[in-house]
Amino acid sequence: MSADTLATVKPAVELEGITKRFPGVVANHDIRITVQPGTVHAIVGENGAGKSTLMKILYGMQKPDEGTIKVNGAEVSFRTPSDAIGVGIGMVHQHFMLADNFTVLENIVLGAEPRKLGTLDRAAARRRITELAATHGLRVDPDKLVEDLGVGDRQRVEILKVLYRGARILILDEPTAVLVPQEVEELFQNLRELKSEGLTVIFISHKLDEVLGIADAITVIRRGTTVASVNPGEVTARQLAELMVGSELPTPETRESTVTDTVALKVSSLTVEADGFRPVPKGTPVSLYADKLRQEGKRLLLDDVSFDIHKGEILGIAGVEGNGQSELIEAVMGIRPAHGRVELDGRDMTAWSTLRRRESGIGYIPEDRHRQGLLLEASLWENRILGHQTRRPARSGIWVDRRASKADTERIVKDYDVRTPSVETLALALSGGNQQKLIVGREMSGEPAFLIAAHPTRGVDVGAQAAIWDHLRDARAAGLAVLLISADLDELIGLSDTIQVIYRGRLVAALDPSDVTPERLGGYMTGAIAGTEET
Amino acid sequence: GGGGGTTASQEPTGASSEAPKASLKVGLAFDVGGRGDKSFNDAAYAGLEKAKTELGAEIKELSPSADGSNRGDLLRQLADAEYNPIIGVGFAYAEDIKKAATEYPDIQFAVVDSASNAPNVTGLLFAEEQGSYLAGVAAATKAESGHVGFVGGVESDLIRKFEAGFVAGVKSVKADAKIDIKYLTPDGDFTGFKAPDKGKVAAEKMFQDGADIVYHAAGDSGLGVFQAAAAAKKKAIGVDSDQRQTVKETDLQPVIMTSMLKRVDVGVFEFIKAFQGGAKGGSDVIYDLKVDGVGLSTTGGEIDDIKDKLDAAKKDIVDGKITVPAKP
Amino acid sequence: MTRVGKYHVVLIGIAALILLMSLVRIVTGENDITSSGTFAAALLLAVPIGLAGLGGLWAERAGVVNIGLEGMMVLGTWFAGWAGYQWGPVAALVAGLLGGALGGLLHAIATVSFGVDHIISGVAINLLGPGVTRFLSEVLYKEGTPASDAGAGITTSPALASNPPEVSLPLFSGGPDVLGLLENTHWFLLSDVAGILRGLTHGVNVLVILAVLLLPLTYFVLWHTAFGLRLRSAGENPWAAESLGVNVYLIKYVAVIISGAFAGLGGVFLVFVSTKYVEGQTAGRGFIGLAAMIFGNWRPGGLAAGAALFGYADGLQLRSSEAVTSFFLFGAVLLLVYLALRIRRLLASDQPAELVVRGARQYTQMGAAVVGAALLFWLWLTVDKLPNEFVFITPHVLTLLVLLVASQRLRMPKADGVSYRRGEQH
Amino acid sequence: MPAGLNRALLTVAGAVVAILLAIAICSVAIIIAGGSPLDALAAFFDFGTSERAQSNSIATFLNRAVPLFIAGLAVAVGFRMNLFNIGVEGQYRIAAICAAYVGSTFTAPSWIQIPVIIVVAALAGGLYALIPAVMKVTRGVNEVIATIMLNYIAINLSSYLVRGLFAGERAKTDVNVTTPPLPDSAMFPNLNAVFEWFGLLPPTREGGLWGFLLVAVVLGLGVWLVLERTRFGFNVKASGLNAPAALASGVNPKTMVIAAMVMSGAIAGLIGLPEILGSSGAYNSNFTAGLGFLGIAVALLGRNKPVGIAIAALLFAFLDRAQGALQFADVPASVVTIIQGAIVLLVVMANEVTKRIALRLEERRAAQQLGRNTPVEVTA
Numbered sequence A: 001m002s003a004d005t006l007a008t009v010k011p012a013v014e015l016e017g018i019t020k021r022f023p024g025v026v027a028n029h030d031i032r033i034t035v036q037p038g039t040v041h042a043i044v045g046e047n048g049a050g051k052s053t054l055m056k057i058l059y060g061m062q063k064p065d066e067g068t069i070k071v072n073g074a075e076v077s078f079r080t081p082s083d084a085i086g087v088g089i090g091m092v093h094q095h096f097m098l099a100d101n102f103t104v105l106e107n108i109v110l111g112a113e114p115r116k117l118g119t120l121d122r123a124a125a126r127r128r129i130t131e132l133a134a135t136h137g138l139r140v141d142p143d144k145l146v147e148d149l150g151v152g153d154r155q156r157v158e159i160l161k162v163l164y165r166g167a168r169i170l171i172l173d174e175p176t177a178v179l180v181p182q183e184v185e186e187l188f189q190n191l192r193e194l195k196s197e198g199l200t201v202i203f204i205s206h207k208l209d210e211v212l213g214i215a216d217a218i219t220v221i222r223r224g225t226t227v228a229s230v231n232p233g234e235v236t237a238r239q240l241a242e243l244m245v246g247s248e249l250p251t252p253e254t255r256e257s258t259v260t261d262t263v264a265l266k267v268s269s270l271t272v273e274a275d276g277f278r279p280v281p282k283g284t285p286v287s288l289y290a291d292k293l294r295q296e297g298k299r300l301l302l303d304d305v306s307f308d309i310h311k312g313e314i315l316g317i318a319g320v321e322g323n324g325q326s327e328l329i330e331a332v333m334g335i336r337p338a339h340g341r342v343e344l345d346g347r348d349m350t351a352w353s354t355l356r357r358r359e360s361g362i363g364y365i366p367e368d369r370h371r372q373g374l375l376l377e378a379s380l381w382e383n384r385i386l387g388h389q390t391r392r393p394a395r396s397g398i399w400v401d402r403r404a405s406k407a408d409t410e411r412i413v414k415d416y417d418v419r420t421p422s423v424e425t426l427a428l429a430l431s432g433g434n435q436q437k438l439i440v441g442r443e444m445s446g447e448p449a450f451l452i453a454a455h456p457t458r459g460v461d462v463g464a465q466a467a468i469w470d471h472l473r474d475a476r477a478a479g480l481a482v483l484l485i486s487a488d489l490d491e492l493i494g495l496s497d498t499i500q501v502i503y504r505g506r507l508v509a510a511l512d513p514s515d516v517t518p519e520r521l522g523g524y525m526t527g528a529i530a531g532t533e534e535t
Numbered sequence B: 001g002g003g004g005g006t007t008a009s010q011e012p013t014g015a016s017s018e019a020p021k022a023s024l025k026v027g028l029a030f031d032v033g034g035r036g037d038k039s040f041n042d043a044a045y046a047g048l049e050k051a052k053t054e055l056g057a058e059i060k061e062l063s064p065s066a067d068g069s070n071r072g073d074l075l076r077q078l079a080d081a082e083y084n085p086i087i088g089v090g091f092a093y094a095e096d097i098k099k100a101a102t103e104y105p106d107i108q109f110a111v112v113d114s115a116s117n118a119p120n121v122t123g124l125l126f127a128e129e130q131g132s133y134l135a136g137v138a139a140a141t142k143a144e145s146g147h148v149g150f151v152g153g154v155e156s157d158l159i160r161k162f163e164a165g166f167v168a169g170v171k172s173v174k175a176d177a178k179i180d181i182k183y184l185t186p187d188g189d190f191t192g193f194k195a196p197d198k199g200k201v202a203a204e205k206m207f208q209d210g211a212d213i214v215y216h217a218a219g220d221s222g223l224g225v226f227q228a229a230a231a232a233k234k235k236a237i238g239v240d241s242d243q244r245q246t247v248k249e250t251d252l253q254p255v256i257m258t259s260m261l262k263r264v265d266v267g268v269f270e271f272i273k274a275f276q277g278g279a280k281g282g283s284d285v286i287y288d289l290k291v292d293g294v295g296l297s298t299t300g301g302e303i304d305d306i307k308d309k310l311d312a313a314k315k316d317i318v319d320g321k322i323t324v325p326a327k328p
Numbered sequence C: 001m002t003r004v005g006k007y008h009v010v011l012i013g014i015a016a017l018i019l020l021m022s023l024v025r026i027v028t029g030e031n032d033i034t035s036s037g038t039f040a041a042a043l044l045l046a047v048p049i050g051l052a053g054l055g056g057l058w059a060e061r062a063g064v065v066n067i068g069l070e071g072m073m074v075l076g077t078w079f080a081g082w083a084g085y086q087w088g089p090v091a092a093l094v095a096g097l098l099g100g101a102l103g104g105l106l107h108a109i110a111t112v113s114f115g116v117d118h119i120i121s122g123v124a125i126n127l128l129g130p131g132v133t134r135f136l137s138e139v140l141y142k143e144g145t146p147a148s149d150a151g152a153g154i155t156t157s158p159a160l161a162s163n164p165p166e167v168s169l170p171l172f173s174g175g176p177d178v179l180g181l182l183e184n185t186h187w188f189l190l191s192d193v194a195g196i197l198r199g200l201t202h203g204v205n206v207l208v209i210l211a212v213l214l215l216p217l218t219y220f221v222l223w224h225t226a227f228g229l230r231l232r233s234a235g236e237n238p239w240a241a242e243s244l245g246v247n248v249y250l251i252k253y254v255a256v257i258i259s260g261a262f263a264g265l266g267g268v269f270l271v272f273v274s275t276k277y278v279e280g281q282t283a284g285r286g287f288i289g290l291a292a293m294i295f296g297n298w299r300p301g302g303l304a305a306g307a308a309l310f311g312y313a314d315g316l317q318l319r320s321s322e323a324v325t326s327f328f329l330f331g332a333v334l335l336l337v338y339l340a341l342r343i344r345r346l347l348a349s350d351q352p353a354e355l356v357v358r359g360a361r362q363y364t365q366m367g368a369a370v371v372g373a374a375l376l377f378w379l380w381l382t383v384d385k386l387p388n389e390f391v392f393i394t395p396h397v398l399t400l401l402v403l404l405v406a407s408q409r410l411r412m413p414k415a416d417g418v419s420y421r422r423g424e425q426h
Numbered sequence D: 001m002p003a004g005l006n007r008a009l010l011t012v013a014g015a016v017v018a019i020l021l022a023i024a025i026c027s028v029a030i031i032i033a034g035g036s037p038l039d040a041l042a043a044f045f046d047f048g049t050s051e052r053a054q055s056n057s058i059a060t061f062l063n064r065a066v067p068l069f070i071a072g073l074a075v076a077v078g079f080r081m082n083l084f085n086i087g088v089e090g091q092y093r094i095a096a097i098c099a100a101y102v103g104s105t106f107t108a109p110s111w112i113q114i115p116v117i118i119v120v121a122a123l124a125g126g127l128y129a130l131i132p133a134v135m136k137v138t139r140g141v142n143e144v145i146a147t148i149m150l151n152y153i154a155i156n157l158s159s160y161l162v163r164g165l166f167a168g169e170r171a172k173t174d175v176n177v178t179t180p181p182l183p184d185s186a187m188f189p190n191l192n193a194v195f196e197w198f199g200l201l202p203p204t205r206e207g208g209l210w211g212f213l214l215v216a217v218v219l220g221l222g223v224w225l226v227l228e229r230t231r232f233g234f235n236v237k238a239s240g241l242n243a244p245a246a247l248a249s250g251v252n253p254k255t256m257v258i259a260a261m262v263m264s265g266a267i268a269g270l271i272g273l274p275e276i277l278g279s280s281g282a283y284n285s286n287f288t289a290g291l292g293f294l295g296i297a298v299a300l301l302g303r304n305k306p307v308g309i310a311i312a313a314l315l316f317a318f319l320d321r322a323q324g325a326l327q328f329a330d331v332p333a334s335v336v337t338i339i340q341g342a343i344v345l346l347v348v349m350a351n352e353v354t355k356r357i358a359l360r361l362e363e364r365r366a367a368q369q370l371g372r373n374t375p376v377e378v379t380a
């Protein structure tokens, strides 16, 4: 794999006048970008600006309607990704492109399998992967099932997939959205290394600080077209954001406390076993039972978790994904059976169904909006009903109140600035950010007493982010208790009144957001700093 | 004869003396499976065709849909197209014929395998139990081990008639004979008539257990019975038509010792002829041993040596000395 | 390591099962429980189901639900009959394969190229299969055609020109037939094993051997070749496969056509057994095959187990209605074993008393087991002949019972049944 | 909305093209068979020459559509939730025999007798569907396998019952098995009056135009209301579209599986009634089987919506009716099955194609409306 001699003189990638129309939307319009070889080139832009579409075009997954693509100076026309792979382009997608039921090895070699006598040569593949992983510092276990991996590991598998094919041009579409700072730093370290080996990286992120930290050049896309090419040394994050949206970069900071003395949600000894739920024997305290399970060597997804949230308080849970956050919110929502006790406003709701919990005033912004939050093939007003089937305005008797639902959806669309042609539009036609705003609006309606907000602004652009934060703050001031889970540590620190760190299913530290840095928080989250620090 | 109907007058008397009359339009509706099943339906068609050549009848034959839901409508369509008489093949037509007969009182109907249930309906009944009795006598006499078998396709009452007669026939020869009985599917699941593999498995077991002869009333599944017999180098008894002739496989022909004949062709032809002669319905015609409406085939000559015994049994039945049960 | 462990568990399980069967046979005197005849019949009845299931496996592993197996199987039987009577068994095999593959191709065109819902397409093929074959029969087999003179009717084809060869294991099940001799001694265990082995090796149709070989072959191709990896990736995450340059459309086409061919092969087998095409001879086996595949958790081994269970129960009920009643005893013994295990676990627990999980649920379960065992035992003692209708359903009831008892952790391919379009991810 | 209208027109055009294509395919087959496609086409519309024959044919056609429609509804309820109820076949058989038997055990005025029979049928069908539902929610048994197995069990069970517990009187020579005959008060009044309104001769065929048609229409309306307008319907839809989201929204998936399956089974229970209450007056050897499987095709062709199912049922019934007429025209009757299969396949294919054409049209419109640098949002 000798470096292409031309690459040192010709641009690695040149996109000229790329235009791509989708039904109803022009995703890209006359885009021009030049990427120099051996650099990290960042592309930033609002949600729906057309970044992913552009990258898919460059990777041969979609055909541009107009425009030309040059790779290493030669004009190319891709029919399928294999054509792009053929000229040394590799892409890590915004959403993981992994088969969960396959091993890491299988995922990596797929499409470029080493063969021996007609069979899949796993030994050779394993050797090659271990070697690649070692040289690039990407730790993976080739024989693990991908479904057992955390997001950081998955991200590494994705990058290995690309490297395995000997790509010289890497496209990374929002690779850091799901990573903690330590992991981001690790990833950047890897990128710098790759860069030093002469590889070209195209990098997309909404986190402008990161962009400024890693990029050698930045292109800003707004509403489908390139609006600026800037040098990271010459702009601040604020200026970049203004270029993207023409507005100021919002901050999540709020310091004046609205925490009251009344406990809204009380969680005691919440415990979830990895291998299925078995009822605790009568009369045995949950903590004792959890001890027993731990002694038996059982894996606990949630290990004796207790906390209180007061009215008007936002409790932030920090943690690397896969440390029990999902289980925690699902247990509180009653979606997943758990040991322990959950009380809302002093009422024991441990035995309540999810429906009853929602009816008693729990709002739920799920971590994966497509999985748990939306009916993609249903209209917006039908999505408004989801989770509110038994409450006004969605219901009247056994019927669905269509008129009231539509009216209330109009309200959400207006109040939360959901950009949509109408409330009859199917949810899948909205961009991710607008989908998220709809969900936030829905969950805030009906004046909930308690809100679970998991990654409320994930993948949402800066403008929308600010609006969502404002809504959360207003509700908090009105006495809402919030359980906030977020991978965005700035958001967590800025919004929370208290932060608890979850590590391997246990709450390991309680921190005061006013004097904690993202780095220190990351230390707790990754287990680098141990012990409990009370504030 | 058994039952309360009139008995068919006589054997068909060869070519008819009457001149072909174009006015005779005969309609016939088949049972599920339709024409070309090389069995029951085709036998009925043979009778119809004979009427065409010998009586100069204009004929039309219809097959029902796969689920048989349009039997009644086929009858009506024939009636509307002014066919008269109209014949329904198979006991499943009983109800439909009854209804059609009341709707078209001027048309004469006949139903094979079911009794008359309206003034203009003739029931063409066959004494399968009597023929099967003879098959039982033949089997018991020929089986040295005193062990025989019966494979029924679908456990419907019609097939149980075969079983009942066969069992009675066997017991009449050897009271302590061992008779294995197996059906392939329950009533309502007609795949039992179309499962040679299952027929083979069932018969194989009987032969392995020592049965010498297996009688089948299982439609196409009988093929499996013949195969099992051939493999075990034993014998089988066919059904409906002379299967030693209709089965084309030369390796299977020799195992078919005899077949229990059910002369649906005779029944159909005789009915049409009687209609032409001005006969009216409202009664049953029973094709039993007396009129040779049922009987045993002799192709291959394997039962020639016991002819006396069979004739004696037949005579006893015809004379009413023996009443063959129609239910097991 | 773990694979070897699992393998051993399966072997031990089979051994325990044979032991139990042997016991039940001795106690009830129903030799058919392990007779060679029963196992030969089981094989005969399991093969078409297994082949249909295998067809389903290939399609569904590539992400295409194939409810049209029955229709493809019907096409297989017809074409096998048609070619077979003219040119012999090899032609029958090829024609049946092609007939089934034709159904598969249609399914692929509809589902892969047009993105039609997989179930609709399958249902349409189940309509088309019998319709087209009936039509062909009406045209080609009607009276006066050469086929008709050769013995065809509208519901049957003429017999095969010659019969496909059958083979036996020399010495053991053929020739001196050592296993047969051993079986007839009716010794404990020894005869049972001999019976089973003889049943599986005596007078076996060559197509059975081919069909049985297809199981490990499928396993090998799907799990140990590059092509298999790509095929399975199309069923797990076609977008990931596409993004790595895999031609998902092509893969799906190949898989679905092979699926149809295997279903057609199941049809060929039926024709080989009957020596001719008989209308309706598939009798829903395509659906049973689909069920066997789901039963087997979309894996060849499990699928074989499902088909074998069904074939065995069907063979047994066809051969001996009486032997079916011994299942009562079998069930009672199994429940007793279960009870013994539960009690042992309770007694052996060295945990402090308050931590032993001893809920009311446990006791109800054990109570139910006791009652069930007693009931089954009583049934076995009193019932000497079940009504035929209850004998016929033995395989179906048994399948349901096994599914109820075995804890179900079914995992179907993640993108199974998903309509995939290139470049459109959802 | 012109875009919406466009799409609707395209869909209709697609369906028409598909049906024409299906006819073309069958024409080729008919020519190969040595028949004349024109004769065949005429046969489909040949409802007989006499007025009486025509009325009878119309009644036959509508009578066939009724059970097909109900079967389609039953299957669709399950499909809405991604539950594949192949068991409709067994459910309606069990329901029919139970209802026929229970109905024969007492005599009451029609307005009591008939509803009781209908309720018994729905109950029996629902209960039989409850078995796979419970197996699914408690033990995770796949409903496809369970219902396939239960179909066979249903055949055996009903064969056992009609011979034993539920057997009715019959003539000694009669080999038809049957349940006891229903009293006259159980027979659903026919709708022959409709023919008179149109100035036609009422059908003379036994049973005439089955009155159960009205029940089917009401049932269709009811199913539409429940699925489209009620909370339960919303929950069904949500569970079908996105099960985890439904779960998180407070829908209990186990209850939903049971409710949808039982509802599907209860509707399935009614499939056999038009025939029993309309003409046969008992469950007997002639009971029409296979409607459950046809129901799958009808439901899917009708896109699981009551109106679509009604159209599909009418289409299937129209084709089925021609079986006899085709044979009069010397065309193999199996072309009906081929046409049905081809239509199912081609209509859905055409559907997909028109959907894509509509998208492309919108794309072009979007391009025309393209402003300088702003992406254009167009109403979808």
Ligand SMILES: Nc1ncnc2c1ncn2[C@@H]1O[C@H](COP(=O)(O)OP(=O)(O)OP(=O)(O)O)[C@@H](O)[C@H]1O
Binding pocket: A022, A023, A025, A026, A027, A045, A046, A047, A048, A049, A050, A051, A052, A053, A054, A094, A429, A430, A431, A432, A433, A459, C423, C424, C425
């Ligand atoms: N396959 C598609 N069909 C129709 N519209 C699409 C498709 N893909 C993207 N779009 C639309 O194109 C526009 C650009 O989408 P794209 O995914 O490129 O945005 P993005 O810049 O990556 O946004 P984000 O930051 O949210 O990832 C959006 O309005 C989107 O709705």
Ligand SMILES: Nc1ncnc2c1ncn2[C@@H]1O[C@H](COP(=O)(O)OP(=O)(O)OP(=O)(O)O)[C@@H](O)[C@H]1O
Binding pocket: A047, A048, A052, A094, A427, A428, A429, A430, A431, A432, A433, A458, A459, A460, C424, C425
């Ligand atoms: N086939 C499609 N038809 C219509 N819209 C699409 C299609 N594919 C994607 N989109 C829309 O394009 C937008 C961008 O899609 P993308 O794949 O980038 O992921 P996303 O889920 O939207 O992520 P994010 O939340 O970061 O925007 C989405 O809002 C999605 O709804």
Ligand SMILES: [Mg+2]
Binding pocket: A048, A052, A432
């Ligand atoms: Mg996006």
Ligand SMILES: [Mg+2]
Binding pocket: A051, A052, A053, A094, A173
């Ligand atoms: Mg994107």
